[in-house]
Amino acid sequence: MPLDTSTYSLARLRLDGRRAHELRRLSAQLHTQAAADGSAYFEQGNTKVICTVAGPSESKRRGGANSSEQNQDATVEVEVNFAGFSGTDRRKRARGDKRTAELAHTISSAFTSTLLLHLYPHSTITLTLHILSQSGSLLATCLNASTLALIDAGIPMLAPLAAVTVATTAAYADNEEEADVLLDVNEQEEVELPFLTIAGTGEGEGVRVLVLESRVQMGRLEGMIAVGLEGVRRVRGVLDGIVREHGERVLEGKVG
Amino acid sequence: MAADTSTAPASLAFPRATFAKLTPGPFLHAHLKQSPPIRPSGRTLIECREPQITTGSLTHSHGSAVVRLGDTTVVCSAQGEILNASDTPSPPDADDGDLLETLGLLVPNVELSTGCSPAHLPGNPPSTLAQSLSWKVRTLLYGSDLVNPKDLQITFTAPKIDEEDDASVPEVKAYWTLYLDIMFISLDGNPFDAAWLAVMAALRTTRLPKASWDADTEAVVCSPALEDYSRLTLQATPVTATFAVFSTANPLKQRSEAESWVLADPDTSEEDVCREAVTVVLDGSNRVLGVEKAGGRAVGKESVRECVELTFGRWKDVNAMLP
Numbered sequence: 001m002p003l004d005t006s007t008y009s010l011a012r013l014r015l016d017g018r019r020a021h022e023l024r025r026l027s028a029q030l031h032t033q034a035a036a037d038g039s040a041y042f043e044q045g046n047t048k049v050i051c052t053v054a055g056p057s058e059s060k061r062r063g064g065a066n067s068s069e070q071n072q073d074a075t076v077e078v079e080v081n082f083a084g085f086s087g088t089d090r091r092k093r094a095r096g097d098k099r100t101a102e103l104a105h106t107i108s109s110a111f112t113s114t115l116l117l118h119l120y121p122h123s124t125i126t127l128t129l130h131i132l133s134q135s136g137s138l139l140a141t142c143l144n145a146s147t148l149a150l151i152d153a154g155i156p157m158l159a160p161l162a163a164v165t166v167a168t169t170a171a172y173a174d175n176e177e178e179a180d181v182l183l184d185v186n187e188q189e190e191v192e193l194p195f196l197t198i199a200g201t202g203e204g205e206g207v208r209v210l211v212l213e214s215r216v217q218m219g220r221l222e223g224m225i226a227v228g229l230e231g232v233r234r235v236r237g238v239l240d241g242i243v244r245e246h247g248e249r250v251l252e253g254k255v256g
Numbered sequence: 257m258a259a260d261t262s263t264a265p266a267s268l269a270f271p272r273a274t275f276a277k278l279t280p281g282p283f284l285h286a287h288l289k290q291s292p293p294i295r296p297s298g299r300t301l302i303e304c305r306e307p308q309i310t311t312g313s314l315t316h317s318h319g320s321a322v323v324r325l326g327d328t329t330v331v332c333s334a335q336g337e338i339l340n341a342s343d344t345p346s347p348p349d350a351d352d353g354d355l356l357e358t359l360g361l362l363v364p365n366v367e368l369s370t371g372c373s374p375a376h377l378p379g380n381p382p383s384t385l386a387q388s389l390s391w392k393v394r395t396l397l398y399g400s401d402l403v404n405p406k407d408l409q410i411t412f413t414a415p416k417i418d419e420e421d422d423a424s425v426p427e428v429k430a431y432w433t434l435y436l437d438i439m440f441i442s443l444d445g446n447p448f449d450a451a452w453l454a455v456m457a458a459l460r461t462t463r464l465p466k467a468s469w470d471a472d473t474e475a476v477v478c479s480p481a482l483e484d485y486s487r488l489t490l491q492a493t494p495v496t497a498t499f500a501v502f503s504t505a506n507p508l509k510q511r512s513e514a515e516s517w518v519l520a521d522p523d524t525s526e527e528d529v530c531r532e533a534v535t536v537v538l539d540g541s542n543r544v545l546g547v548e549k550a551g552g553r554a555v556g557k558e559s560v561r562e563c564v565e566l567t568f569g570r571w572k573d574v575n576a577m578l579p
Contacts, residue, residue, distance in 0.1 A: 084365075
């Protein structure tokens with residue numbers, strides 16, 4: 001139990017030395033691949049993801065007579081590849097793996113509602129995510145990396161999407177006072193504690209993505225979402241800083 | 257630098273980038289015709305890109321390396337997994353020279369379909385280039401006797417029970433299998449050199465835990481203590497160098513009129529217009545591990561000798577750079 005050590009209640013320190021509301025080290029690089037339309041490498045602690053964007057490009061699907069009736073907007077296709085060395089065991093995932101498909105679908109629907117897809121009718125935007133190292137908060141890292149790659153590709157969006165995970169320490173009912181909400185869980189905490197992934201734009205109280213797959217007390221949920229939105233704001237600030245720094249470097253390169 | 261307009265005849269004025277896109281062959285030829293010959297990237301004919309090697313970036317692998325060769329970036333991870341001797345069909349002798357190859361204890365895999373270049377889009381099965389790179393790396397790994405089989409054997413010596421018993425011979429109970437996953441993040445020419453450099457750097461910094469056979473549970477147990485991790489003893493330092501040959505030979509012209517230039521460490525724009533390539537693999541200052549030449553007829557005995565000489569120089573530089 002990562003928190004059931006005697007030191008947590010005394011010092012309130014998690015296994016990796018963080019306090020309850022501290023984020024892990026976030027760092028990123030934009031435009032890592034010159035061949036792709038947009039690319040980004042994002043690290044959240046030890047979780048490392050590379051995202052490449054190709055598009056908008058011509059859609060392979062050819063609408064028949066019904067195309068004018070159906071949705072003409074662009075589609076977002078997401079593909080997730082796990083490198084063999086990403087987890088503790090070297091395991092090659094099958095292509096039709098359900099977990100991977102679910103992850104891809106979540107990311108795809110998140111961006112379908114965020115990107116201005118009506119500007120690119122009948123085209124496809126393809127996001128490819130390569131997971132180099134898994135250490136917790138996988139969906140959140142993928143969403144953050146995808147946001148940066150889409151910004152690098154120059155695809156317009158309503159607002160950048162920032163994501164973070166939150167967990168709650170007390171798993172049983174009669175420990176209300178001790179229940180702490182932890183921000184940005186790593187893999188050991190993910191295994192033991194109920195956690196959720198939340199994504200938003202960082203402005204206001206809107207929630208764009210919320211994924212909760214473990215059981216949690218009803219009363220805790222609101223607290224978790226509140227801390228999650230605060231975390232989303234902070235991650236959005238970090239992403240903004242990264243994009244601005246990259247922009248300055250690009251301008252210096254062009255203008256000199 | 258672009259060709260001087262003072263020496264070239266007055267013609268349509270193209271910006272440099274357009275010239276490169278429209279006619280890459282004549283673009284390269286215009287650079288090589290200069291005296292001294294120069295390449296579009298500004299390098300001389302024999303100048304290789306300086307590699308940047310970073311090791312130990314992957315947390316879950318026993319060894320890892322990231323190599324940047326110009327715009328080519330490749331990640332290699334070395335991960336050890338246990339193979340029980342009881343799972344092998346017929347355990348070979350411990351002194352068998354081909355032990356590694358018989359059991360397949362070194363497994364390289366090159367992943368190119370990562371979107372590293374427009375020619376390698378993700379989602380496709382491994383292309384011919386990826387498969388042949390995996391094969392070349394595998395051949396070089398086994399052929400160079402790089403890894404000492406003793407490093408990969410997990411032995412068990414049964415304790416003496418009676419006084420009269422002879423000391424028992426250590427028995428091999430399991431093996432370490434090293435999975436080398438090579439993943440290209442971006443590709444700008446010369447994938448083999450970059451991949452091999454990453455493999456060498458990863459193997460040099462691989463630390464395997466101390467594994468022992470537990471007679472009670474009949475399984476291999478590894479010590480979690482960091483002090484017990486040990487490095488591999490590599491028995492060779494193979495270094496590869498690839499050269500591309502640009503030739504103006506044309507079936508419509510006289511063969512004697514053709515000119516050719518040998519370019520060391522080609523990038524993608526040069527590889528696309530060259531039909532010939534030479535790869536030289538050396539180990540140390542006097543062992544040639546392989547010479548491979550594919551396509552074309554511009555390179556003869558003298559040129560191959562020059563390539564080997566250049567690779568000796570490269571061996572010294574790379575050997576100093578490896579961790």
